[in-house]
Amino acid sequence: MTYSMQPHPARSTLASAVAAALLLLAAPAMAQQAAAPDASAIHVLQIAAGPLDAALEQLARKAGLTLTYQAGELRGLHSAGLAGSHDAETALRLLLAGSGLTAVPLGPGAFALRALPRTGDAAQGGEQKLAEITVTAGNAAVTETENSGAYAAALAGTATRFVLSPRETPQSLTVITRQQMDDQGSVTLADVLQQTPGVTVSHDDSERYNYYARGFSLNSFQYDGVPTFDFGTNSNGLGMRDMAIYDRVEVVRGANGLMSGAGSPAGAVNLVRKKPTRQFQAYAQASVGSEDRYRAETDLSGPLNADGSVRARLVAAYQDHGAHIAYYRQDKRVAYGVIEADVTPRTRLLAGLDYQKIGSQGSSFGQNPLFYSDGSRTRFDRSFNPAARWTNADSSSTRVFAAAEHLFDNGWQLRAEASHWKGDTDQRQANIISWGPYPDQTTGLATLQRGTKTYAIDSNSLDAYAAGPFQWLGHQHELVFGINASHRDSNYVAASGGNLAIDYRRWNNAAPQPSTLRVSQTQTYAFKEYAAYGAARFKPADGLSLIVGSRLNAYERTGDLVYGSGGTGRDDAKEKHKLVPYAGAVYDLNASWSAYLSHASIFEPQSVSDANARVLPSTTGASWESGLKGEFFDRKLNASVALFQIRQDNLADYVATDANERDVYRAIDGTTTRGIEAEVSGQLRPDWQIMAGATWSRPRDKDGQRIDTTRPERSAKLATSYRLPGAWRQLTVGANLNWQGRTWYATTLAGDVPARADEGSFAVAGLMARYVFNSRLSAVLNINNVFDKTYYSGYGLYGSSHYGDPRNAQLTVRASF
Template sequence: MTIRESIFPSHPCRRHPLYVGMLLALILPAAAVHSATADPAVDSDQKKEVAQLGSIVVSAPDYVPKETNGAAKSNVPLIETPQSVTVITRDQIDLLDWQNLSQVVRYTSGVIGENYGPDPRYDWLTLRGFYPPEYIDGLQAPIGSVSNVGVDLYGFQNVEVLKGPSSTLYGLSPPGGIVNLTSRRPEAQFSGELQAQYGSYANTQLAADFTGPLDADGRFLGRITALWFDKGTQAHGVDTDRYYIAPALTWVISPETNLTWLSYFQHDDVYGDGGGFLPIYGVDAPNPLGRVPTSTNLGEPDYNHFDRDQYGVGYDFNHKFNDDWRFEQNLKYFSSDVKIKQIYGAGLASNADGSLNYGLVNRYNFPFNENVKSFNVDSRVEGKIVSGSVKQDLLVGLDYRRYTDDSEFGFAVAPPLDLFHPVYGNIGTPPAQLFPYVNEVQKQTGLYVQDQIKIDRLVVTLGGREDNVNTASSGTSSTNNKFTYHAGLNYLFDGGIAPYVSYATSFQPTPGADYDKNLFKPSEGNQVEAGIKYQPSLGPGKSLLFTAAAYDLTQKNVLTADPAHLFFSVQTGEVEVKGIELEAVARFNETWSFNAAYTYTDSEVTKATDASLGKELVQVPKQMLSALVDYTQQEGSLAGLGGSLGMRYVGKSYGDSFNQFPAPSVVLWDATVHYNLDKWVMQLNVANLFDKEYLSRCSSTSQCFYGLRRAANFTITRKF
């Protein structure tokens, strides 16, 4: 087992009622803010549309996205973007009660979440075969040994999944793509909500969000978003606590200039969780003593503890020189401090004769601490150039990131535990000393240019970027200079049809060195993609977006085992991923909503020196299919009452690189009942409606993880 594998479980926390009082103290003053007489934040077309809807119960007017900011670092219509992009709006998140990134992508093509079952600490995603790094407001989050930070979804307005290479605008990243979260921001008109939730596994949650002007002139706009929860999980003896608060302030310096200060602070405690790590016998292979319950916890409820403090503080600044040129700058300082004490399962123990003891599990004790800090600043100038029938949107930017990762670990053998009748309390002797794991400082500077050229109905997008990355890690240092680029072509037909084709490249530094102490080169990716987007104008209250994409991507300079030197690697590996993705989202007159997605993925290790050659990539199902329909009654005494039903099919996938441990396909159902009454919203959301027991993955005979059993949450929200 690698050190990275041993920090991949799931955990929960204890309760702090003091946080509830602090939350309310912050919220109540904001609730008293008066409404402004004007609302510059509301689009005029949206006002007309709402007026024409008349007496319709409006619950999700922005359910269907129209624009993306992440794909171009400026607002661009989705049908003019030569890249497959999924935008999950706050309306979708609220209606379907998605609480983390792993859940958000349930009805999205090309990406799969919940790779390790229910995990209250992190969001495990696989995007086109790779782990996508997480970005917050266009800046890379403080990711360390895990490619995401587990920040609470309640603090964000939307989620953008950028599929395929995105290095031209964002620098170092894998070829599968990235995920960007956009923070809730202050608005010029007062609004807010108070929310309470209770559900399965003693889920208790309070949340609030208020925004509006802070002065009579509307020069200062404020927003406060806060959340507290105390939850369990399906594993016995696990408790998780979280409090999250995100103050934001906008200063409208002039009609052409504004500055928005953004921040978030989150604390997590997860107590008692062994993280899964179940033996395969009794989970996905026969065990003569029976099936291992999904509630099995091989950790120590009174010893195991995951403690995390993370925050981000910074600003977004923009200045409009004139109608054609503007300057924008995003700056943020991130910090994430994680401390883990964990005893977890290490496979079945052996009897004296060497045979397996099917009722006894070995265990390890693995403390792990990690401190990640990151300073990010991205400055860019955007301009419009018109020359006859040719229109250009030119973007020139420079970004800088300084990243540090300090981590340490310990290791010891813990006493074994009865698999079916565990008796806790015997933790053995914890490691007396922790040893350095990663000590890394990385500086990245990137200069990028993108030009979107419109000639009548033809849209040509060209972009290039030069990166300089300096990395100092555990006594070694390296410098990598890399040029990446993308090119795309869209054609806008009448009726909202837009076919496109694109080519893009990516790169990602590879830490470490080979046997001869030669530092590894960055891995390189390239992708060709073709597709079609359809977003017609259907009239007030009706929205539809359909996308179809086919792609072929390759990653080179992949590490593979050194056949001549045990425990070393050489950089001669290569992987290829080909796929087809279909996706649709629609909303009609606030009555019917639809989400649907289909994914076909063919992944293969095309070059390797070990048994992974020719195998599929880890946690990449060949096929996935999902569909959801929601209905809201608009007339009569039951106006505002509605519900949804969703189906998710996840095909067979492998939990290890040698494809020895398949997870069988599974069909899951989700359901929602919701009722809008004036300013009150009540809803009951049920995931895995029929309580299907299923395997999320097995990475080895000692590392198996169950998927999430049925989980029901009742939420009541008061709108203001």
């Protein structure tokens, strides 16, 4: 997408009068017309030496320029800075001196950056001509976070497809950068979301995680901004994405139906892949940690020809580790390759593949039972494994993708991406039942359920859009419109191997494997979704921007359900011409602070069913959000505070698991969620990075009762690092802290025996130290759960509980080339 570096001009009198109304109603304001920037105007400039992209951003804000450039052009380039009085075009030429780039006018106050040829020497009389290479839009050049050393990103596009700064985005937005992932030792998606303010991670068993935001399931995921279907509760290891191949993770909280297809009130997660670089770079690293944890990772990137018009990147990782849980072990293989080519001066092609394979031994399905048969709570040791030693869970994921993009002379961009994804899991299970019959505390009698489960998904998707600027009433605005198409087929088969009675106190995880298997359930699904969307970002007045848009969805699901008892069922749903509107407004209060307001519709088809096996209707409703956002220290530090309210009907609320291992839900109407979020991220001062956030979210049904009591209503998270000064400058120290408020789970056992598990508020802390030996060699030590807190990292699902990891350490050594 075209990235436009644009300033925050002085406000008009009329726009200032609108500010108070914006905070309450976001009433649109008519604006005074503003003239296009005058390229001949003289500006007094004081731009410090440093990264070229930062210098250009300062110039763009000061002179009112729009700069368009290609993803890898500025990476690694530096500027000597600029001081004095210059017109915008001269200042731009001086900043680009020696960079190998030149500025080509696109219109009043608008320039595209192009690479100069590598042949011909102007100083010796050779004529400089524009090279026949890409000048494609440059959002990735300013959104990429690797090598930035920062805990904040300048821009992101997950919320609306417009590439905006966090301050310009009228929703809560968090970006977990490559630097923060490396500092905290985050190697899986669960690790990353555990560090994300406002997000709760539930570890359901050895292979599965669920994610929640604002009290609701966070189940909308994207790759490079394109919606995907490869995550889900029953996908087992398929949702355990490895972070080696990603540059950053963008998390927008609040309804995101404009880009995600379904307007879940929780938000959306965008995993942004690493891209090829124009300069060669590489690293290799190895990690060793507690519980026999070993990991190796390598990353190579660079040009494949002399002028850098063809580039490639290869990433590979291997991990083999045990756990605090007895008899559990997992190995993982990850591979990623991508190639990018500038086929014409304005056209780029990209193609890639990512692959992940996980094999686990001693894997569980549901973790430790929460209750004994008399309703009292179990007190298993953290190392207790409810699964037999011979159980296993294997999963594989393969994604192939290709994209093409073209930049037109007027700054508009056309981009299309197609992908094919195939994932499958295969499990052999033997697990102590946690949902009844419950273990007997006196005799040690428990029921071991044996069987197998397989799950396969085959998905194809297409995303295409056009985006660019346009002039209207003397102001420049932005427009984007596009289409999505997705097809997915899935097949799930569960087979029973019969139950066994065991003494859980003495069984030593030894149990015979079943001699025969009987199919107990099959689920065959076909999903089709088509959508067209459009949005406009208007600048009707100085300091005021309005984003309005909508998504038109067509959704169809067909599902065949067959039970081993001979029963059958259908899980069909169809929605035609479902409109999901979106509106947001941002007003600049001053040079640092903005006020915003947004409204989005909620629409989310459901595939869960009630006690009578009837599929629940789609969740509908609306989400409102308002708040303040600030940026400081030349956009190196972002801050925000948000108030939100969510209203929903047909909300799915988990009730229990029945005899067919089918999760039973009920639909709740008239639910209301109110809350507040606060966050700060980025650079507090040179060498000091921080990511901190606090959330209070209060979901209630129409009777005022708390919804899903196993999710905390209050949470706070902190991650920080500081590079020591002087003689200790090679050492960086850091810490992280996750705190959450009290939760509980209540149910009724057989014989109307009440049972309840309470988890009080708790905090888990970690420490980090990084030492840089030289420009090529560094080491990072992470100590997690430093105070060895015993807590549940997930509980309630299937009446089970999963302990969080005890204190552990990991040392990672990296060599860069």
